[in-house]
Amino acid sequence: MYSNIHMKVVVDMYRYLDVPGFISWLSARQYAPEGGFSGRTNKLVDGCYSHWIGGCWPLLEACLEGPTQHSGEVSSSVQSPVNLYSRDGLIRYILCCCQDQGKRGGLRDKPSHTSDSYHTCYVLAGLSSAQHKWHYNASAENTEESGTLSSPYRWTSEPYVETTQIYDKEDRVGTLHPIFVIPEGVAEETRAYFTSKGSF
DSSP states (O other): OHHHHHHHHHTTOGGGSOHHHHHHHHHTTBOTTTOOBOSSTTOOOOTTHHHHTTTHHHHHHHHHHOOBOOOSOOOSOBOOSOOSSOHHHHHHHHHHHSBOOSTTOSBOSSTTSOOOHHHHHHHHHHHHHHHEEEEEBGGGOOGGGTTSOOGGGOEEEEEBOOSSOOSOGGGOOOOBOTTTOSBTTHHHHHHHHHHHTOOO
């Protein structure tokens, strides 16, 4: 599912998503009482799905919200009246169950398992996704870019704040681009650099 929705975003083909089916399937992946995500039916919650499933939600929310004329300026926070998934539940699972409290440190898939670099990477990506709200920025569109797959470069973020915050402000992780999963702004800088070089 993650690859499917990301491919459709890259080629700007949101209209081909079965949105009700997608919401139903994604919603069934978040389990109570844990709050984390599983990868498929009848599987246990696993920290890495904080990204593989959790990373689909910002794209789906942007699809439902539609392109915005967002300025790109980051405000102090944004509150949404309705969440499609429990951000609090996911954050609680990550903070309470995925941290390796031993000398090794890092993040893991679930309690009783050891941490590793794979789970550390994708659990942190999922935490970033849950702590930020992304907007597909229609004002970034440029008619000269027609046919250049520019849609992945039209995203802006804001910190997401719940009315009852479950973590301290200094525990907010940095923003990761919802398509490229690298720090926000790096993909745009890289694209600008290589565009300025012309052809090889």
